[in-house]
Amino acid sequence: MEHYYQQEIECAPREEILKIQDRKLVEQVKHVWENVPYYRKKMEEKGLTPDDIKGVEDLHKLPFLSKYDLREAYPYGLLGVPLKDCVRIHSTSGTTGKRVVAFYTQGDVDLWEDCCARAIMATGCTEDDVCQVSYGYGLFTGGAGLHGGSHKVGCLTIPMSSGNTERQIMFIQDLNATLICCTPSYAAYLGESMKEMGLKPEDIPLKAGIFGAEAWSEEMRRDIEKTLGIKAFDIYGLTELSGPGVAFECSAQNGMHINEDHFIAEIIDPETEEVLPEGTQGELVFTAIDKKAFPMMRYRTRDVCTLHRVKCSCGRTFVKMEKPKGRTDDMLIIRGVNVFPSQIEAVLLENGYQANYQIIVDRINNNDTFDVHVEMTPEMFTDNVAEISKRQNDLVAGLKSMLGIKAKVTLVAPKSITRSEGKAVRVIDRRKI
Amino acid sequence: MAVKQLSIFLENKPGKMNEMTEVLAENGIDMRALSVGETEGFGIVRVIAADPYAAATVLKDAGYINKLTSVVIVEIPNVPGGLNKVLKIFTEEKINIEYIYALSGERTTEKACMIFRVSDHRAAEAALTRAGIKVLTQEDVAEL
Known part of the structure; x- marks a missing residue:
């Protein structure tokens, strides 16, 4: 049986959601015009006033916000309410320069936690479940978001945070955790650790997991589902937009429903900034239509993905986003070819390795070097040098056919690649261009 | 063994x-x-x-x-032709050798001990034993 946290919204007819979006967008534009001079200026530069935005059909007229604006306006420039009305901040590491600091009113926290509660119930969990939150707590949104959502659902919440793998497994076993929330790389790591401890999937009570905050592939999903004996659900979000829960996966496990009563999604061509029709791949852009403290208008996520508005077997009517194919800023251009880390992950899993890898790119004598370090696993190790070398060559061939360029593959010792407790460092780009 | x-x-x-x-x-x-x-x-x-x-x-x-x-450890007299005799047996039995290295220790002064990783260690042991060549056991190794 499908469970919902707010069925009347999650399964509402499209026209009803559109009506909500129209109303909230008009209000939000007014709110931003009056309270965020930084964005008002951008609107004025385009000759816009709030009167020009009468509903979702006018959204495309509004100016974009990007990581650049977050840096420019740091820390208070995009704040939409007086600081005394804010109750919390969260922060995320930017790839370069300043961190992103996002502000929340109590209302903003509430709607965020509602989104996470929807994600939890979409996995089939209810107040009868025990939810172990193994995302990091603190400035990172992962811990707080799922923690709040778990409370709203009424699960017994274990605020575990990340790290201390043996204690994680002990709590799962002793307190009968049925749902775990963490990064996919940490879930894979937990699975490996369980194997090392001699535990089988049936030895632990987990039945579902919500994994997000970093890119992962379908192969990795199958891997995690097998080693932990669970159903693995994807979740999407950004600190700029509140955190995890902007979109979440349902029992169909083939894309994430966007919480459209709070966020309007668009897909644009990252070069021309034109809005693309649904079903076309492009850069994902979000407008938060009822978050007051940090109202992101047409925020460019840098995530490359596709939206699909199709009837879903779960009954929800929210539009579905595909798992992002990569980030426009994660995307590496090596020897002129676009390379997404997720493609490398897929080849590794296909060849029997685990997704523990690191890409190292450098430029030597004006040529890009492309090294992929892959952790050896007990399954792939034999006493025979020739056999290991053959498997290594198969991997090089697999990468070549996926990417079109040749990588140098180095096999490294297990657990030697920085990862596991937080986000994995997948890419080291040493090129100075 | x-x-x-x-x-x-x-x-x-x-x-x-x-x-x-x-x-x-x-x-x-x-x-x-x-x-x-x-x-x-x-x-x-x-x-x-x-x-x-x-x-x-x-x-x-x-x-x-x-x-x-599994490897086969063979005791070989430390004289010219010692190793040759062992290899001949492998050749006759069509046993392929992946790699060879030597055992260290006091025992190696009079008799050398060579470690063989072969395609079929059971066949190798049987043939060597038939030829009267000593093949070391796990216990022998522990006692060295």
């Missing part, structure tokens, strides 16, 4: 072998022989230990990927 050899995955980088021997030293693991099969990026270290199971356990606990493989 084949002897268990420990094969360990190591990165081919300065200090990696030493880190591994440190683990063995700390745990009082006594080695009888060691050899390395290397490539540019990684190496397989092969170890004959007095107690291969104890060695495998301490290495696994320290995070090293390792496997136990």
Whole structure:
């Protein structure tokens, strides 16, 4: 049986959601015009006033916000309410320069936690479940978001945070955790650790997991589902937009429903900034239509993905986003070819390795070097040098056919690649261009 | 009666072998022989230990990927033609040799001990025994 946290919204007819979006967008534009001079200026530069935005059909007229604006306006420039009305901040590491600091009113926290509660119930969990939150707590949104959502659902919440793998497994076993929330790389790591401890999937009570905050592939999903004996659900979000829960996966496990009563999604061509029709791949852009403290208008996520508005077997009517194919800023251009880390992950899993890898790119004598370090696993190790070398060559061939360029593959010792407790460092780009 | 050899995955980088021997030293693991099969990026270290199971356990606990493989250890008279005699038997039996290395220790002064990784260790042992050549057991290795 499908469970919902707010069925009347999650399964509402499209026209009803559109009506909500129209109303909230008009209000939000007014709110931003009056309270965020930084964005008002951008609107004025385009000759816009709030009167020009009468509903979702006018959204495309509004100016974009990007990581650049977050840096420019740091820390208070995009704040939409007086600081005394804010109750919390969260922060995320930017790839370069300043961190992103996002502000929340109590209302903003509430709607965020509602989104996470929807994600939890979409996995089939209810107040009868025990939810172990193994995302990091603190400035990172992962811990707080799922923690709040778990409370709203009424699960017994274990605020575990990340790290201390043996204690994680002990709590799962002793307190009968049925749902775990963490990064996919940490879930894979937990699975490996369980194997090392001699535990089988049936030895632990987990039945579902919500994994997000970093890119992962379908192969990795199958891997995690097998080693932990669970159903693995994807979740999407950004600190700029509140955190995890902007979109979440349902029992169909083939894309994430966007919480459209709070966020309007668009897909644009990252070069021309034109809005693309649904079903076309492009850069994902979000407008938060009822978050007051940090109202992101047409925020460019840098995530490359596709939206699909199709009837879903779960009954929800929210539009579905595909798992992002990569980030426009994660995307590496090596020897002129676009390379997404997720493609490398897929080849590794296909060849029997685990997704523990690191890409190292450098430029030597004006040529890009492309090294992929892959952790050896007990399954792939034999006493025979020739056999290991053959498997290594198969991997090089697999990468070549996926990417079109040749990588140098180095096999490294297990657990030697920085990862596991937080986000994995997948890419080291040493090129100075 | 084949002897268990420990094969360990190591990165081919300065200090990696030493880190591994440190683990063995700390745990009082006594080695009888060691050899390395290397490539540019990684190496397989092969170890004959007095107690291969104890060695495998301490290495696994320290995070090293390792496997136990069967090898044949042959006692060869330390005279010209000694090894040739053993290899002839392998040739006759069509047994392929993947690699060979030598055992260290006092015993090797009069009689050399060579370690063979072969395509069929059972056939090799049987043929050597028929020819009156001594093949070492796990107990022999422990007592060396």
